[in-house]
Every structure is written in structure tokens, then in C-alpha cells.
Amino acid sequence: MNIPETLKYTKDHEWLKILENDEALVGITDFAQSSLGDITYVELPEEGEEFSEGDTFGVVESVKAASDLYMPVDAEVIEGNAVLEESPEKVNSSAFEEGWIVKIKITDPSQLELLLDAAAYAEIAKD
Amino acid sequence: MSDLKRTPLYSFNVAQGGRMVDFAGWEMPVQFGGILDEHKTTRAAAGLFDVSHMGEAIVSGEQATEFLDYVLTNDISSMEVGRVVYSLMCYENGGVVDDLLVYRQGADSYLLCLNASNVDKDVDWLMSHMDGFAVKVKDVSSDYGLIALQGKEAFPILEILCDSDLKTLKYYHFVDAKVAGVDCIVSRTGYTGEKGVELFVRSEDAASLAEALFEVGKPKGLVLAGLGARDSLRLEASYSLYGHEISEEITPVQANLMWTVKLSKKSDFVGKAALVAEKEKGPEKKIVFFKTGTRRIIRAGTALMCGPEVAGMVVSGTFSPVLNEGIGSALVDAKFLKQELSVDNRGKAMAIYATKPPFIELNPQA
Incomplete structure (x- = not known):
């Protein structure tokens, strides 16, 4: 199971990649996409929408199941990954790169400390 | 998953990377690739x-034909040996015990292919209606493996391994033949809408048959497919699935399956009176196929929903x-059939679009 060292994680199987200026990309992990199977639809939030940590900000659907997406930290949406509207399978083929789901502006960077590192997430992502 | 039953292909499925799940008490591959x-x-x-995991039962005896005509909705007496017929088995009230395939193996001998989750119920039902008929019913489910080979390349693959000429095998017919040196019932049927076969094989021969088919088929593009694809293929073809489009509650009148119910056959049959009455009165509910757009x-x-009113329920x-879109079927109250229907999507109404089945053009009898 691929769990990049450089990312932060949640127990809900989302990853967060910190960019500059308190911006970040959020997606679902390789473990999550593998559990869901072929992803057929990703519901993206609107630009400018604000969420608190733990809020549902979208849905990932596969043939087998629909799974809510939870915001890892308080944040405002900069943009959703428009590529996923036509090619949701990118979440399967490239969960940590092309398959990112939303770009956010982090409201309270101190919350980042509450996220899991790769080693801690690896404990959760066991079958 | 230790209490689950395993098919003769369990080890093959696991070795080929099948993701195994519990389906109707069986440990089955939901997907491979x-x-x-x-x-x-x-x-x-x-x-x-x-x-x-599908079940098989043998119905035999002097009055096997009369018996099946009495418990099944389709016309059994007019079947020739070598024919397959899709039929329903109904309750007195018109609800469905199961849907099944009937294979006429001889003048007085039939093989039934039953849904996995219904085998015990079906066999009990058959046995409880045997009184007065010279007939025997035997559950032979554990004797058989069943392998479906479906798609344009199914026959080219099969022909490499089969000792018989299959060119004359017509849709909904079967023949006894050797495939990869193994005795099979080769049935020109399937649940995908594609041209193809289903192969009944002795349990102990099932794994070697699957291996041989896969080996020969791979260069022709054959893939192993699980129950996930089986379900999406059957729904795209608008085939009914027991427990979804038909059930104890959902009758063939409601499910648009009256073509499997021969009201004009000579024999009376279980459920006939109720189905005649429902047909005359008009069903209160109907199965409708839809796209999500x-x-x-x-x-x-x-x-x-139809506005604020509940109009029905999605069943698949x-x-x-x-099509690259959501598809499904729903049981809709008759008074809402011509109305615009929607579902609630987090507080917003999302329309569905009723569609005449099947969803895509298919020609399995080609």
C-alpha cells in the first residue's frame, strides 16, 4: 500500500499536501480508492465554500458504494479538480497526484498538527 | 469468512487476484481487475x-412435464429436448418464488438452474407441490460448477477447446459436449446481453476447465469477471434480478415479465388466478428503468419522489x-408512471429519466 511520507493523513482516509501560503491539496488515499473500487463520480464543492474540520465537502462514488469526503481542517475552497468531472478514474489511477480532489486555503494552520503522519496512518490503513 | 460456502473455483479465483466477498452465503469474487x-x-x-453458486435441481419422472407446467409459469410441454426456457415460479398470490432456467434433458427429465440464495426455498416449494404427480425432485447443486463465458470472443474461444461443432447451437438451446476434455452441458444462454455460453461441469472438473478457457482465451482478450460486472452487465441489458425487479412482493405483471407467463397453456398453474386478476385490473405498481443523466x-x-409525494422506490x-451514466430500475406506483420523478440529493431534487429497456442495443442471439 502506497503511503507517501511527505503527506498528512486523516483517519477517514484523506490526505493533505501542504503547499505555499497555507494552501493545500486534499484527496483520498490509495487505500481508500482501492477499497472503493472503480470511481465513477466525484461531487466537488464550489469555489469559495467554507468548511469546518470534519464537515462533508463532497462525495466519491464507485460502482460499489458512495463515500462522503470530510474536510481535514477548517478551510475555504480555492478550487475543485475539474479534471475529475470527466475523468473520475484519475482518483484510482493516481490517488496522490492527478487524482487530487480539492485545493483549499487553510484557515487555522495549527490544526495541521492534529493530522496523522504516514506511519500513524499506515496503522489505520491495514486490511 | 469461514462459514461461507466456496465454489469449486475458489482457489482459482483467489490465485487470479479475485477480491472475495460474501454473496448469498458464498465466498465469491466481486472483481478481479x-x-x-x-x-x-x-x-x-x-x-x-x-x-x-447457482443451484441445480433435477426434476424427473413420468409426470415431470405436467408437474413443471403446474408449478412454473412458462409452457413446458411444448419444449423440445435440448431447449432452454426462462420461467418464473410463482406463489398463489402471483408473487415470485424464483426465476429459473429449465433445461429439457429428456422426455421426462429436466435440469433447473436456480438462484443461489433461493435453492433451499425452491426445492422445498417444488417438493411441497409434488402430491399427485409421479415425479422426483433432487437438489444436485453441489454436483455442478457453472462457468459463464460471454462476449463476442466466447465462441471463437470455445471452439478451440470443444470437440463438437457449435455452429448449429441456437440461442436458448444446449448440447452435451466435451470442452478441454471435460464433459459439459454447453448452454447458449447468459446474463450479460452478449453472445455466449454457460457451461455446467462436474464440480471436480470445474477448475481445470476454467484454467483451460482462460489460457486459450487470454490472447483473444478474455478477462476474468466478478459479480460486480455481472450485475452492471445484467442491468445494462435490463435483465431482472430476483430480490430486485422481482420478489415475493413484485409480480411478473408489475415486472413486465408476462412474456414468461403462458396464461393460454392448457395446464392450470400456481399463481395463474392471481396474475389473471392483476392483469385485468391493471397493476398498482410497475417496474420502470431509468437513467440519471x-x-x-x-x-x-x-x-x-413526485413533488412532495413518495412515488416509488429504486430497486437496482x-x-x-x-453510456457513462447512472442507470437503474424502480418500482413506481401506477398513478405516477407518466409523471416527472426525482430523488432527493442532500435536499436538492435530482431528476431521473424513464427509459425503455434495454439501455443499450444488444443482440445475444446473433
Whole structure:
């Protein structure tokens, strides 16, 4: 199971990649996409929408199941990954790169400390 | 999953990377490479499915034909030996005990192919109606493996391994033949809408048959396919699935399956009176197939709304990899049949679009 060292994680199987200026990309992990199977639809939030940590900000659907997406930290949406509207399978083929789901502006960077590192997430992502 | 039953292909499925799940008490592969790919490849080339969980029963005896005409809705007496017929078995009230395939193996001998989850119920039902008929019913489910080979390449693959000429094998007919040196019932049937066969094989021969088919089929694009693709393929073809489009509560009148119910056959049959009455009166509910117009799947159990009123319930829902949109079926109250229907999507109404089945053009008898 691929769990990049450089990312932060949640127990809900989302990853967060910190960019500059308190911006970040959020997606679902390789473990999550593998559990869901072929992803057929990703519901993206609107630009400018604000969420608190733990809020549902979208849905990932596969043939087998629909799974809510939870915001890892308080944040405002900069943009959703428009590529996923036509090619949701990118979440399967490239969960940590092309398959990112939303770009956010982090409201309270101190919350980042509450996220899991790769080693801690690896404990959760066991079958 | 230690209490689950395993098919003769269990080890083969696991060795080939099948993701195993509990299905009707069986440990079955839901997918191998991925449901969408398995689906599309079955339409484009061929897919191999382990459906050994399906049950089989032998009905034989002097009055086997009369008996089956009495417990089943389709016309059994007019079947020739070598024919397959799709039939329902109904309760007195018109609800469905099961849907099944009937194979006429001899003048007085039939093989029934039953849904896995219904085998015990079906056999009990058959036995409880045997009084007065010179007939025997035997559950032979554990004797058989069942392998479905479906898609344009199914026959080219099969012909490499089969000792008989299959060119004359017509749709909904079967023949006894050797495939890869193994005795099979080769049945020109399937649940995908594609041209193909289902192979009944002795349990102990099932794994070697699957291996041989896969080996020969791989160069022709054959993939292993699981129950996930089986479900999306059957729904795209608008085939009914027991417990979804038909059930104890959902009758053939409601499910548009009256073509399997021969009201004009000589024999009376269980459920006839109720079905005649329902047909004359007009059903209170109907199965409707729909598209979502988007990539969203509306899943079984979702309420269908007509404005503020509940109009029905979704009974099947999946993603069509061919249409790239959500498809499904729903049981809709008759008074809402011509109305615009929607489902609630987090407080917003999302329309569904009733569609005449099947969802895509298919020609399995070609």
C-alpha cells in the first residue's frame, strides 16, 4: 500500500499536501480508492465554500458504494479538480497526484498538527 | 469468512487476484481487475464468470412435464429436448418464488438452474407441490460448477477447446459436449446481453476447465469477471434480478415479465388466478428503468419522489460503463408512471429519466 511520507493523513482516509501560503491539496488515499473500487463520480464543492474540520465537502462514488469526503481542517475552497468531472478514474489511477480532489486555503494552520503522519496512518490503513 | 460456502473455483479465483466477498452465503469474487474494465471487456471481447453458486435441481419422472407446467409459469410441454426456457415460479398470490432456467434433458427429465440464495426455498416449494404427480425432485447443486463465458470472443474461444461443432447451437438451446476434455452441458444462454455460453461441469472438473478457457482465451482478450460486472452487465441489458425487479412482493405483471407467463397453456398453474386478476385490473405498481443523466448512481432503496409525494422506490442502481451514466430500475406506483420523478440529493431534487429497456442495443442471439 502506497503511503507517501511527505503527506498528512486523516483517519477517514484523506490526505493533505501542504503547499505555499497555507494552501493545500486534499484527496483520498490509495487505500481508500482501492477499497472503493472503480470511481465513477466525484461531487466537488464550489469555489469559495467554507468548511469546518470534519464537515462533508463532497462525495466519491464507485460502482460499489458512495463515500462522503470530510474536510481535514477548517478551510475555504480555492478550487475543485475539474479534471475529475470527466475523468473520475484519475482518483484510482493516481490517488496522490492527478487524482487530487480539492485545493483549499487553510484557515487555522495549527490544526495541521492534529493530522496523522504516514506511519500513524499506515496503522489505520491495514486490511 | 469461514462459514461461507466456496465454489469449486475458489482457489482459482483467489490465485487470479479475485477480491472475495460474501454473496448469498458464498465466498465469491466481486472483481478481479476492476468492475468497469471487466464490464467493458466483456462487451468488447469476452469475460469468464464463476457462477457456480447457482443451484441445480433435477426434476424427473413420468409426470415431470405436467408437474413443471403446474408449478412454473412458462409452457413446458411444448419444449423440445435440448431447449432452454426462462420461467418464473410463482406463489398463489402471483408473487415470485424464483426465476429459473429449465433445461429439457429428456422426455421426462429436466435440469433447473436456480438462484443461489433461493435453492433451499425452491426445492422445498417444488417438493411441497409434488402430491399427485409421479415425479422426483433432487437438489444436485453441489454436483455442478457453472462457468459463464460471454462476449463476442466466447465462441471463437470455445471452439478451440470443444470437440463438437457449435455452429448449429441456437440461442436458448444446449448440447452435451466435451470442452478441454471435460464433459459439459454447453448452454447458449447468459446474463450479460452478449453472445455466449454457460457451461455446467462436474464440480471436480470445474477448475481445470476454467484454467483451460482462460489460457486459450487470454490472447483473444478474455478477462476474468466478478459479480460486480455481472450485475452492471445484467442491468445494462435490463435483465431482472430476483430480490430486485422481482420478489415475493413484485409480480411478473408489475415486472413486465408476462412474456414468461403462458396464461393460454392448457395446464392450470400456481399463481395463474392471481396474475389473471392483476392483469385485468391493471397493476398498482410497475417496474420502470431509468437513467440519471449524469455520472451519479441512484442506489437500491432510494425513495422516488413526485413533488412532495413518495412515488416509488429504486430497486437496482449502478453505473453504465457504456453510456457513462447512472442507470437503474424502480418500482413506481401506477398513478405516477407518466409523471416527472426525482430523488432527493442532500435536499436538492435530482431528476431521473424513464427509459425503455434495454439501455443499450444488444443482440445475444446473433
